[in-house]
Amino acid sequence: MDPTRTAPVPLPVRLASGGPARDAWPLDQKIVHLNHGSFGAVPTEVVRHQDELRRQADLSPVAWFPRAPELVAAARHEVAPFVGARAEHTAFVPNASAAATVVLNALRLEPGDEILVSDHGYGAITMGAHRLARRFGARVRTVSVPLAATADEVVDQFRAELTDAVRLVVVDQITSPTARLLPTARITELAHERGARVLVDGAHAAGLVEDAAAVAGADWWFGNLHKWPCAPRGTALLVTEATDRDDLWPLIDSWGAEERYPERFDRQGTLDTTSYIASPRAIEFIEREYGWARTRETMAALADHGAAVIGAALQPHVDAPVATDVGLPVVSMRLLRLPEGLGRDRRDADELRRRLLDLAGVESAFTSIGGVGYLRLSVHLYTEPRDFDAFVERAVPQILAFADERRRR
Template identity: 40%
Template sequence: MSAPAFRAHWSLDPDVHYLNHGAYGACPTAVLQVQSELRARLEAGPVRFFVRQYERLLDEARATLAAFLEAGAEDLAFVSNATSGVNAVLRSLRFSPSDELLTTDHEYNASRNALDWVASRTGAQVVTAKLPWPAPTPAAVVEAVLSRVTPRTRLFLVDHITSQTALVLPIRELVQALRERGVETLVDGAHGPGQVPLSLQALGAGYYTGNCHKWLCAPKGAAFLYVRKDLQADLKPLTVSHGHNSPRTDRSRYRLDFDWTGTDDPTPALCVPHALRFMEGLLPGGWPAVMADNRAKVLAARRLLCERLGVQPHCPEEMVGSLATVALPDGFPSPPPPPFFLDPLQDRLLFEHHFEVPIIAWPRPPQRHLRLSAQLYNTHTEYQLLAETLEALLR
């Protein structure tokens, strides 16, 4: 099946070259149809659905996701997004003024804010490891992180794949090295599942939270939190509800707490198995083929844009998944103050040239780069047109 044929499975605006799947994902229409059917089923009998059917449906969805992630189903809980997962962990753990909380200078802003807030309330110190840039290597990343570990380090918060710079970090090496030093790792895997192969059991991290609405293409509001069994007793969801004093003994307290935090729309989580199966069926090789196809596509796009703009790639190919960044040379409109104002170039690319692609100030203005995404519905022609457009704007 060609990329234009894949595009028919999504309801994306046909007049826009959507090269920003990494921002919020995009859910196939077939999965959205399943969600609509589940919502209709819920509204036809809310009590019947929540009291008599919901738990079984949630267990089935969790089991399917656990098999995909190579994790124990009993160690997974559904949350609304990865930021909620990060907050649940950070706000459950107890820290003291003598503790150090380690992270990197590439950490996602929302998660870093949660870390800073928790530290401010407990007196703990946030320590930031500066990663090598603009020419990182996996070994150099590990060295930079370990150089900041001390006997006071309690927790390491790290992106699996960085949002601003699209680096696939050496998570397994980091987790192992930190555990050898008595430090647990909280992995912010917002972009991980579906972009790179992932085995949570093999990884061994204490905590891993990831989105299902991005590269797994589930509806918005579907994400998960994995907690290693020996750490589950200390974890609570952001909303403490009926599970806290439930007399049930057939489920762990971790499951009872996270599975019901109040009435909301559970259909995004229940659609995860449908999204997994749908995406797996798009290529003969299943999920490994989907990830390999997207990676090859974004690497080719990165090479093309770097060549046309006369810049060097930021990182080795081994640190690239389905996202890649390309440095912008001087000559484009000046960016506004960071971090939450749209770059004028990003607006111009959309409104004048019909490209939805993010422009990110990194590490600080006026330095900027463009972040490319690759999903099955994207075509090489789109990246060629983007390169030609950027060349013309630069001139």
């Protein structure tokens, strides 16, 4: 990625229905929204659909809740093919971390067994791996993956760490802190040769990777629908064809506990499952209005343009290249290096995010990798080129002021 503005400026996206994509999401127009990857954004059409489902539940709870599992199952059959899965292998869960917990709760280890994670993993998932290890006297080892590693280099790093003691590998399909792809199918093949099983964190993969669950190659895969597919928040999928999938249980028991996987996940008492039921509408909305393949192409062009605009503004203030090589970038996110002293750890990165929202009205994400801070830029169809200009105008001065404060400490 070249941090100069050489490519044509992308035009704002217009949907098949004729209006600008910006108007199809109920986002605050006073805020610059450049962090879709953290919590997603739900189109107005989908918000209204979910509101209507909730209205039905409130109008007649006794009619709604006994029937809700049927609606969840129907939604499951609709959305499973979107990630290349079959409905009978797919369960709805509240989020990616919940899916990981479901799997980790089902596993049994022996003292001395090992779990492999990477240093690009999502913190909450890695914490779950450590908790599993503590329960059984096992241990967690971390595979170090260079930020710019190629697919072959990543595989070599895992190969070097896969001992006969490894029973489980936990690896990201798309890394959250570093916004890059990892070759999970190849890693799974290696792990299986050594007798280890693989849990793939596809939290960011649905929508960005076609048939994400199918191509992951894992024993278990999970991914959020409330990120790039723009489903209501609290909507994720757990997918597995493992022969022991009946060992997987929802985090809360219900009257469906004696049903098999995945049906036992459809019945969750008085839990608001309207997010699950509404999720097919979100996937269909983007396909109908723009097309998923075209959406990925457009997000890549927007992300490249944004990285060029913001990178050009930051480069004079950064001693290293702002444009960051992540080896295998994803279509919708880019990583840009920050001035010295910013983002030295997660707490510092979070402080910068809060500061820019409060002082500049900019939603953004920052991450820390090896003591170095980065801006993680992420876009969707509602993103417009003017958003990147607004970031330069409103956020870059705050970033530089914050960096100056740090240097004076």
